[in-house]
Amino acid sequence: MFKKIIKFSFIILISAVLVSGCTFPWQKKNSATSVEVKKEKTKEISADDVPVKTKQLMKFSDYQGLEKFFEEKSAKQGSTSGIAREVINRTETTEDFSPINIQVPGLDEADIVKFGGNYVYALLRDELKIIKINPASEAEVISTITFESQPQNIFISGNNLVVFEFADQAKVSVKVFDLANPTNPTLVRELGFEGNYREARLNGDYVYLFTDSFIDYKKGKSLIPQATSQGFTLSNDCSVASDCFAPEVFYFDIPYNSFHYFNIVAINISDKTEPISGQSYLINDEQAIYIAQKNVYLTYTEAIDEYDLEQSAKRELILADLSAEEQNKITEIEAVADYVLNTAEKKVKVAALMDNYLANLGTEEAKAIQLKISEKMKEKLMARSADTGKTTIYKIALNGKNFEYRGFAEVNGQILNELSMNEEDGYFRIATAQSSVGARLAETQSEPYSNIFVLDNELKVVGRLENLVTNEKIYAARFLGNRAYLITTKQSDPLYIISLDDPTKPTVSGALRIPDASTYFYPIDQNGHKLIGVGYNMQDDDSGLIKAKGLKISLFDFTDLAKPKELNSAIFGDVGSDSIIFEDHKSFLYSGGKNLLSLPIVLKENKQTVFSGSLIFNIIDNKFVLREKIDHISPAAKLSSFLNHDYSDSVVKRSFYINDYLFTFSNKFLKINSLLDLSLVKSLVLIEDEGDYIIAPVTENLPEDSAGAILEPTAETLEQGIKEAVTETPRDNLIDTPAEPVAGTSTEVLGEAPVETAEENLIESPSY
Structure with a gap:
């Protein structure tokens, strides 16, 4: 999928x-x-x-x-x-x-x-x-x-x-x-x-x-x-x-x-x-x-090449111990013109000579020299640490048909991806993480840490938060307004909140421990106080491994940065359930004015696909309220006796609204629903059934109108593991119901927290 x-x-x-x-x-x-x-x-x-x-x-x-x-x-x-x-x-x-x-x-x-x-x-x-x-x-x-x-x-x-x-x-x-x-x-x-x-x-x-x-x-x-x-x-x-x-x-x-x-x-x-x-x-x-x-x-x-580091250490330690003949061979190899042997080929030949020498040493002597090589590599690593593991940023201005280079800057750490960068109000913000130098040198690494840097229009660093010890590696970051959110890798993911109200003083304002892996976040208010998180429901299996068992959406409240909360969550499907959101964030739709959330999703139960379409929610009283299930599996596919065929054409790739209508688009359909009651107005077929877009097997002994039926709010399907707040509501109660703010909340910006004590601000979200 x-x-x-x-x-x-x-x-x-x-x-x-x-x-x-x-x-x-x-x-x-x-x-x-x-x-x-x-x-x-x-x-x-x-x-x-x-x-x-x-x-x-x-x-x-x-x-x-x-x-x-x-x-x-x-x-x-x-x-x-x-x-x-x-x-x-x-x-x-x-x-x-x-x-x-x-x-x-x-x-x-x-x-x-x-x-x-x-x-x-x-x-x-x-x-x-x-x-x-x-x-x-x-x-x-x-x-x-x-x-x-x-x-x-x-x-x-x-x-x-x-x-x-x-x-x-x-x-x-x-x-x-x-x-x-x-x-x-x-x-x-x-x-x-x-x-x-x-x-x-x-x-x-x-x-x-x-x-x-x-x-x-x-x-x-x-x-x-x-x-x-x-x-x-x-x-x-x-x-x-x-x-x-x-x-x-x-x-x-x-x-x-x-x-x-x-x-x-x-x-x-x-x-x-x-x-x-x-x-x-x-x-x-x-x-x-x-x-x-x-x-x-x-x-x-800039990264460190561990192979080059090792060969350099070997050369320094054992070159003098090689025979005169072997030393002459190395001299001759390195003197060969580059068009005969390039640099990489020369390195391989020289390494072979040194490795042959090491292979002929006695056991104890070999152990001793390998220890010296490791120590020399660590020494070289420390000597180069000031120049490696840094990210250089180059700025190019776009002005009509013209392009202008504006300069460069350098910050510590390794960039994660493009979502780890942001430009807002004349400032460029970037999140970096500790870079790795390979398993061989793992013992020289410290605990994982992350950094936030703020640069002005001239690429001068005006604010920084460095060496934020997170205990777990940061794998995602997002800047929303005057806040940055850092997400770590393990099952119980701490979500760190960084205040950027003062660009010159990024501060750790709080953290929320989430019992599952949220990989995509979307703000539902202009200030970024509330976020929707979409991720996987992570659970330990019988072998002790952590696996994704279904999808999870969460509603977070960061109005009070010292006391962030997970207000509500919902879990869908079983192993293999997925969403295109994780690879294409444009597929996600939320509108505060319409109080509308469209979640593209493919659900599996017992290893069989039971739904491919979009789930439509309102957020009422800080709870997800399921309003409609817009199905993009064709009727012919549901009634087919073929099993487990390709269903990619039924994936909802985009959701959008125009005036009073909600549109969901897949390769199979453009479906149009009324925003008043989400009733189906038009189902426009874009690709006719070709006999190979089969989703779910026919279930024997089902009533005729429920063959291939999906996602009814039962314990076996949609509401398997779903939180109590996710409920069906009458259609005449839906759109334009405002999401109520949390009573008594106010924005509180903490003083700068020592980076070593970031975990002290960690809030446990309730377990369900």
């Missing part, structure tokens, strides 16, 4: 590309002047420069310098190829609608569903459906666009429909359609970019496309990203062609283990005559990236 994700990860994909010429077209030849940026300079690297590792951002002044860089690095490291992976809506309208759950308010994110006016635009499989939804009871698909490969995401801006499509291998196609006639959308522009789609944002007239590309450098092969327009390759020299694409190429002065490009492209969708602009950043391995409304933050965490 869904891949279970206990942390939010958003990783990097990347694009290799063709280019010609000797100097960058944005520069005059032989130009080598520094480019001034705010608080930072971007040094330009020519063919003769040999950079040192300052962690600063530098720009190649010509393609010769870039080519020489690859030649040197590929000779030392072997192949420069590398693979990176993955990551992540809102439409302009005056109607009452629910924006899709986005990470940055005010910045439109590309998504699989968009809506505006009388239409919904939805991607499923290799198609885009345009659905007329007014009137709701007569909703219908009025046109379908079929793509040769799988479309990824879309934007709607005025009459422009922008579709991002995976084309060929490592290529993103950007297609713009004119929607003046929604029944017959017209393709008016098609662009192509080598690379893998990462994210896209819409801000004003500009679409920002973020791609990743791997690099497999070979002499004479293209060096930078290639772009096409209407099927024709764009020139990389804007001095000879107005319709061109000449991205600047930047280099982070850091140790490189592999090479990837992170590419930013700006496309004016209102003026197709404006040339597309872009920049490419040469990055190392996987790096978390946070995209704010006007800025992009790239991060890099």
Whole structure:
């Protein structure tokens, strides 16, 4: 089913590309002047420069310098190829609608569903459906666009429909359609970019496309990203062609283990005559990236290579003990030209010679030298500890078609993922955790700890909370308003609350021990005082292992940070139950104004899928009240005698409301329910039954109207383990019932708690 994700990860994909010429077209030849940026300079690297590792951002002044860089690095490291992976809506309208759950308010994110006016635009499989939804009871698909490969995401801006499509291998196609006639959308522009789609944002007239590309450098092969327009390759020299694409190429002065490009492209969708602009950043391995409304933050965490550490220790300790013949062999190996043996190959050959020496030692002598090697590794680790386990943050400003590097900063610890970063009111906030240096050196590690840093607009650290000892490793973090929430890994997860009311003094304000694993949190008020948590119901099995047995939602109250509470919770399903929320947070819908919660869920009982759809709740008197079960399993699937077939098309991927209607979308259906009583208004079939979307087996001896029946509030199904507060209520009692605040609560910001005593503020939530 869904891949279970206990942390939010958003990783990097990347694009290799063709280019010609000797100097960058944005520069005059032989130009080598520094480019001034705010608080930072971007040094330009020519063919003769040999950079040192300052962690600063530098720009190649010509393609010769870039080519020489690859030649040197590929000779030392072997192949420069590398693979990176993955990551992540809102439409302009005056109607009452629910924006899709986005990470940055005010910045439109590309998504699989968009809506505006009388239409919904939805991607499923290799198609885009345009659905007329007014009137709701007569909703219908009025046109379908079929793509040769799988479309990824879309934007709607005025009459422009922008579709991002995976084309060929490592290529993103950007297609713009004119929607003046929604029944017959017209393709008016098609662009192509080598690379893998990462994210896209819409801000004003500009679409920002973020791609990743791997690099497999070979002499004479293209060096930078290639772009096409209407099927024709764009020139990389804007001095000879107005319709061109000449991205600047930047280099982070850091140790490189592999090479990837992170590419930013700006496309004016209102003026197709404006040339597309872009920049490419040469990055190392996987790096978390946070995209704010006007800025992009790239991060890099330097890690310690345990193998290199060990080989360095061995060399220092035993090289002198090798025979003269063996020492000469090592000298000869290391003197070989890099194009004959690269650095990695040399290391392997030298290590083999030293390991052969160790293998021929006596037992006691071998034990003694291994102990010395371990001690030497620890010594080297301590010597390097000040320079490793740190995260470097690079800031790039987006301004229309222009990009501006604004500088970099460095903080202690390792970034978790993009949800561990946030920009608010001119401040950049980041949560980091202790980095690991491998099992061999585990005894040198201290208790797990976490850090919170606050940086101003110039990337100066103005506030910090360091070495917060949590006893358990932090695996998730989220910034909500002026608070940060840190979640740890074990079954009884302490949820730590960090107050950021004073950006210069982040403080531990409290902690709540939760008996289960909440992996996704969503604020239900503007101040972040109350949160909904979604996670797994964790239990010990007979063998003592902790396993997820069903899903759990919780309502938390952090109004009084010194006394946080779990107000209510509910448990659903059995082993194997899951939610798409854990891998796609846009699938979650909550509206305080409508008092509406839509939870996409797949439930299993006794290893059989019994429900795939969305559970609809109100929150009344600080309790979850189950209002409706919107089922996306087709009737044919329920009545089929086939068992355990694929059910992915029945997963609810998006929920949203427009005016008085709630919409739930899966590949199978677009279902429309009235917000007045949640009665079904329209069930629009998007994919006809194909005989292979079977969910639940037929249960013998059931009444005809209950074959395949699911989720009735009984002890065996939905209410197995569900808390007393989750109840069915009459339909005429539902929407717009406000969630009552907790009587007598008030916001109290504590003084800064000593980091060693964070556990003292721990509050046990009630056990059920």
